[in-house]
Amino acid sequence: MTCDExxxxxxxxxxxxxxxxxxxxxxxHLRGCSACAAxxxxxxxxxxxxxxxxxxxxxxAEFQRRMVQSIHAxxxxxxxxxxxxxxxxxxxAAVLLIAAVTLxxxxxxRERELMEIADLHVTALxxxxxxxxxxxxxxxxxxxxxxxxxxxxxxxxxxxxxFTLTGGRVAYFERSSGAQLLFTVRKHQLSVFIFKDETRExxxxxxxxxxxxxxxxxxxWSEGGLRYFIVSDAPAADVHALSELLRKAARS
Amino acid sequence: MPLFGRLYNFARWLTxxxxxxxxxxxxxxxxxLKGFGSFRQGTNFRAWMYRILRNTFxxxxxxxxxxxxSLDDEDAVPAEPVASGTPESILISSVDQxxxxxxxxxxxxxxxxxxxxxxxxxxxxxxIAETLAIPVGTVMxxxxxxxxxxxxxxxxxxxxxxxxxxxx
Numbered sequence: 129m130t131c132d133e134x135x136x137x138x139x140x141x142x143x144x145x146x147x148x149x150x151x152x153x154x155x156x157h158l159r160g161c162s163a164c165a166a167x168x169x170x171x172x173x174x175x176x177x178x179x180x181x182x183x184x185x186x187x188x189a190e191f192q193r194r195m196v197q198s199i200h201a202x203x204x205x206x207x208x209x210x211x212x213x214x215x216x217x218x219x220x221a222a223v224l225l226i227a228a229v230t231l232x233x234x235x236x237x238r239e240r241e242l243m244e245i246a247d248l249h250v251t252a253l254x255x256x257x258x259x260x261x262x263x264x265x266x267x268x269x270x271x272x273x274x275x276x277x278x279x280x281x282x283x284x285x286x287x288x289x290x291f292t293l294t295g296g297r298v299a300y301f302e303r304s305s306g307a308q309l310l311f312t313v314r315k316h317q318l319s320v321f322i323f324k325d326e327t328r329e330x331x332x333x334x335x336x337x338x339x340x341x342x343x344x345x346x347x348x349w350s351e352g353g354l355r356y357f358i359v360s361d362a363p364a365a366d367v368h369a370l371s372e373l374l375r376k377a378a379r380s
Numbered sequence: 381m382p383l384f385g386r387l388y389n390f391a392r393w394l395t396x397x398x399x400x401x402x403x404x405x406x407x408x409x410x411x412x413l414k415g416f417g418s419f420r421q422g423t424n425f426r427a428w429m430y431r432i433l434r435n436t437f438x439x440x441x442x443x444x445x446x447x448x449x450s451l452d453d454e455d456a457v458p459a460e461p462v463a464s465g466t467p468e469s470i471l472i473s474s475v476d477q478x479x480x481x482x483x484x485x486x487x488x489x490x491x492x493x494x495x496x497x498x499x500x501x502x503x504x505x506x507x508i509a510e511t512l513a514i515p516v517g518t519v520m521x522x523x524x525x526x527x528x529x530x531x532x533x534x535x536x537x538x539x540x541x542x543x544x545x546x547x548x
Binding site: 139 | 384388392405406410477484502520523527
């Protein structure tokens with residue numbers, strides 16, 4: 129794909145509207161072309177900023193109460209001639225409404241969480257001081273977090289694994305503090321985020337979740353009351369290898 | 381935010397007025413209840429609700445006020461790249477929420493609604509096309525033009541207020 133072709137498809141790419149094959153082609157190009165990647169990032173930032181800025185208004189409690197009353201009042205004659213099919217339709221309507229709301233809430237909350245985590249990663253990399261504790265020694269990095277976080281975690285033995293620990297910082301996500309650890313593997317940077325699991329609401333509650341978006345790989349899982357997220361531009365296999373090391377360390 | 385709250389948010393952006401937004405949501409819900417028979421099961425419930433809201437808006441006072449906007453050559457996706465030049469992209473990352481809200485408010489309704497449905501409501505292009513009863517190609521060209529117009533508004537605002545601080 130040429131830069132022009134990529135530029136023409138950046139909007140549907142950022143809006144997740146491309147076919148899987150086109151997505152893959154775009155990602156291959158974006159990995160190697162910093163100009164197009166910067167454009168994509170610019171568009172994505174704009175989209176995220178619009179999403180936050182656009183969710184501006186909430187109905188007042190008084191209006192919600194009035195709505196419930198007015199719908200009840202208007203629908204009384206409707207219910208008056210009780211006929212089963214109508215009731216069935218109403219029941220279906222209620223079910224549909226609840227289903228639509230729940231689905232929507234789950235999907236958007238999950239995506240938002242993913243994007244926020246990806247943002248934390250990108251922001252750290254863009255910073256002139258990506259880490260607050262600079263050390264490749266896990267016996268330095270782990271104690272640094274003592275007293276800064278309401279939990280403790282184990283760091284893996286990295287010898288001969290290809291991964292290097294570069295340091296860590298305290299990260300904040302949905303009003304709770306957690307650890308952000310930076311690792312490298314063959315020039316790729318990986319962020320590992322660790323948060324207490326009970327503070328997490330809906331998304332990523334159970335199991336391992338992997339996803340690819342904007343050429344970033346993510347993997348998330350729970351272990352020992354902690355929720356782990358990895359975000360990186362490294363290949364999925366590397367992300368998974370690091371997750372295995374962290375899981376092993378957590379169990380030891 | 382549950383669907384009711386989302387409908388209100390969308391109505392408020394369309395009408396740009398608290399009272400008119402409440403009227404619009406109320407009328408939409410009543411129409412939806414009354415016209416539930418016209419909802420074909422298996423089709424998109426959310427798009428159906430937004431379509432009612434948006435059609436109700438078009439015939440409301442606020443909608444008629446906002447109505448006559450001519451969008452030339454709608455279906456042609458602009459030939460220029462969607463995002464033009466890195467400095468602009470960087471600029472966007474440094475504008476604040478208020479500037480984005482002001483830019484959204486200043487956009488003509490056809491652009492504002494398509495951006496809200498895509499970026500805030502996170503609808504697929506197909507779903508937006510169903511909601512607005514326009515072809516998917518038109519959704520894409522409106523999005524592209526709308527976003528470009530927004531970037532220009534943000535750039536203007538930023539020039540006026542002088543260079544801003546760092547990333548937010």
